[in-house]
Structure formats: structure tokens, C-alpha cells
Amino acid sequence: MSHVRIEGLTKRFAGKPPTVAVDDLSLEIEPGEFIVLLGPSGCGKTTTLRCLAGLETPDEGRISLGDQTVLDVRGKVNLPPNKRRIGMVFQSYALWPHMTVRRNIGYPLRTRRVAREQARERIEEAAGLVDCAALLDRYPAQLSGGQQQRVALARGLAARPDLVLFDEPLSNLDARLRDQVRAQLHELHARLGFTAVFVTHDQSEALALGDRLAIMRAGRIEQLDTPERVFEEPATEYVAGFIGMSNRLSLRRAGEGWTVVGEPGADGPAGVPGPAVAGELPVPRSHGEVSARLRPDDLLLCPVEEKPPGHGVGLAAEVVDAQFGGRHMDVVVTIAGGRLHARAPLTGTPWARGLSRGQRVTAWFPKDTAIYYDADGVRTAAHAPAAPVGA
Structure with missing residues (x-):
């Protein structure tokens, strides 16, 4: 040694x-x-x-x-x-x-x-x-x-x-x-x-x-x-x-709430406000625009007629593809033109077996599973680690 x-x-x-x-x-x-x-x-x-x-x-x-x-x-x-x-x-x-x-x-x-x-x-x-x-x-x-x-x-x-x-x-x-x-x-x-x-x-x-x-x-x-x-x-x-939080949402403050900002490839030009975010985000008021990072395991789906739990943040989404993964469905959805990957468990939610291209759903995530970053790619103050990290 x-x-x-x-x-x-x-x-x-x-x-x-x-x-x-x-x-x-x-x-x-x-x-x-x-x-x-x-x-x-x-x-x-x-x-x-x-x-x-x-x-x-x-x-x-x-x-x-x-x-x-x-x-x-x-x-x-x-x-x-x-x-x-x-x-x-x-x-x-x-x-x-x-x-x-x-x-x-x-x-x-x-x-x-x-x-x-x-x-x-x-x-x-x-x-x-x-x-x-x-x-x-x-x-x-x-x-x-x-x-x-x-x-x-x-x-x-x-x-x-x-x-x-x-x-x-x-x-x-x-x-x-x-x-x-x-x-x-x-x-x-x-x-x-x-x-x-x-x-x-x-x-x-x-x-x-x-x-x-x-x-x-x-x-x-x-x-x-x-x-x-x-x-x-x-x-x-x-x-x-790089460590697995592959889902990215660009968010812009709109009054007391937030909207998803359109990504390149959306129906409208990039940067145009998309669907409103249903739920509060733990982001300081000083931040007008942030990026939210999520793992596919943390992005969940429910039918449009259902509301996410109180601790969840909901977004209107459209199914692009759905693949059988054993005990879950691996699903690709679009939100404001951006492609995100979700995982829909089959236990307790059998409706997910029938997901099809073009179907409207609600994508949601527990608000504490996302991490928010400012325009420089640094974590917002509300989510800064307790001790310094880095070399």
C-alpha cells in the first residue's frame, strides 16, 4: 500500500x-x-x-x-x-x-x-x-x-x-x-x-x-x-x-408558480413557456430560472384525470414510447418538446400496460427527489450540501 x-x-x-x-x-x-x-x-x-x-x-x-x-x-x-x-x-x-x-x-x-x-x-x-x-x-x-x-x-x-x-x-x-x-x-x-x-x-x-x-x-x-x-x-x-439524473426540466418562475420552458424541437421556438407546474418547488425566490434534474425512477405517471399526491409536482405529458420492463413499463414522454424517461410500476397500476404513443398522461415526481440548479449549473441554495464538496 x-x-x-x-x-x-x-x-x-x-x-x-x-x-x-x-x-x-x-x-x-x-x-x-x-x-x-x-x-x-x-x-x-x-x-x-x-x-x-x-x-x-x-x-x-x-x-x-x-x-x-x-x-x-x-x-x-x-x-x-x-x-x-x-x-x-x-x-x-x-x-x-x-x-x-x-x-x-x-x-x-x-x-x-x-x-x-x-x-x-x-x-x-x-x-x-x-x-x-x-x-x-x-x-x-x-x-x-x-x-x-x-x-x-x-x-x-x-x-x-x-x-x-x-x-x-x-x-x-x-x-x-x-x-x-x-x-x-x-x-x-x-x-x-x-x-x-x-x-x-x-x-x-x-x-x-x-x-x-x-x-x-x-x-x-x-x-x-x-x-x-x-x-x-x-x-x-x-x-x-452523469451520475444518472438524466431527466432535465428547464423551469421559469411565473408569478407565484412555475412553467416548463420549451426545449429545441418543440412545436414552438425554444424558450417559450410550456405547461404550468402543478405544485410548489423548494427554490429560493431569488431564482427566476432553474433546471431540475431527476432520475427516471423518480418520474412517475398517472392518468390525466387523476391528481398527483400532495407531495408531488405534476406536469402535462404525452407518451412517445412504452416498453415492457418486467415489473414496470419504461416510458418515454415529451414535456414542452423535451424527452424524459419515466418508469411506471405495473403492481397497483395495471393501466400502465395499455400506454400507447400519443396518449396524454400526467408526469409527476415527489418534490424532494429533484435537485435544482441555477444558470451556472450550481445547486440552488435550498439544496446546497451541508459541507463543501469537491477537490
């Missing part, structure tokens, strides 16, 4: 204009902590990981692992990857096809010139940790995708590195295997307590694995906090949208 400190990390790629992939990023990782870098393609998460590994040379910054400085641009220090005591698990598995599982796992031990008997013990120990001891004499072509990924994980742990880096290691697995390997990885970290940085664009992986999440945007950390805090209290609208 090792304490990791990143200070002022900046990486630019040449071009017209040049691209700033990582922008003055600073981050401290405690020994044994599992940090997840989460964000869309192009946000800088993989470049940050590659700078940690020594596979990219930053333009500015400093990185230390424990007491050792592995990168200091000003001090002209830049240790190569094989001297950083780092294990890495790649998206593509990157197993040598001509080597057995035993030799693949032992490869980093050979590069570190670990004695043969000690290397044999570590190989068997690492294979046992990921439940692939019975595969040691097979070749990668004889393994399933899940088995190959477990071998790659064993290889990353065999040399007992100070830091293990994961570059979207589960993205090539099918859904069932992804869940299985993710659970094994979570259990393995709990048992061994290694320090880890895990890159992904999948919010489910991030929430399940991370001790803390770093949501990245344009090479910077937009929010850094525990999975629970990021999920329940996204600090900005960008974070809310």
Missing part, C-alpha cells in the same frame, strides 16, 4: 489548437484507498492514469508514491514504468498469447528479477486470490473472457505493487461476467487493501467499487467525494447528468 500525491498535473497534446487533456489536476489518495476516475470519453481520466503509470510524460506537475517522487517536471525526475512499483490491468487484458497463464502472471516478477522459488509462490498465491489456480498451465486462447480478465488481475497483483491501476478493465465483458468480476474485485480489495485507481465511464461500476469518486470534466475534477454523497448530492448539473 502506498500514499499517492498528484500535484498540478498538466498534459497537453499537440494540434491546432493544442488539446489540454489534464488541466492542473491535484489529488491525494490514502494508503489502501480505492479511487475511481469517472467521466465521459475525452475528460482526461485515462490520460491521468497513464501519467501515473509513466506511460505519458506530463508537461507540468509532480507525482509521489509514498516517500518516492516518481515524477517532477521542474526537477527533471521521470521514473520509467518498470521502476514505479505499479501494477496495471488493461481493458484489452494484454496477455501474451504464446505464454501459459503461469508465465503471464509471473512476467512482472521476471522483470523485477524475483528469485525463482519466491516467484513460484507469488504466482500461485496471486492465482489463488482470483480463483484461477486450475488454469496455470493453459494458454490465453483456451480461456473465456472472464478468465482472461482474472489472469490479468492476478498479474497486476503478483509483484505486490504499491499502486494498482485499472484502465476500464470490465468494459469488454458481457453484462453477467461484468457483474461477477466486479464483485470479485470488490471482495479482493476488501481482503488485501491495496491502493487503487480505477478508470471507468460506467456509473454502476464507480458506485460499487469506489471509496471515493472523482468526476472529471475537461481535465479537471468536478466533484470528489464518497459514492453516497456524489449520488445523493451532485454538486453541479454536469455531475447530476
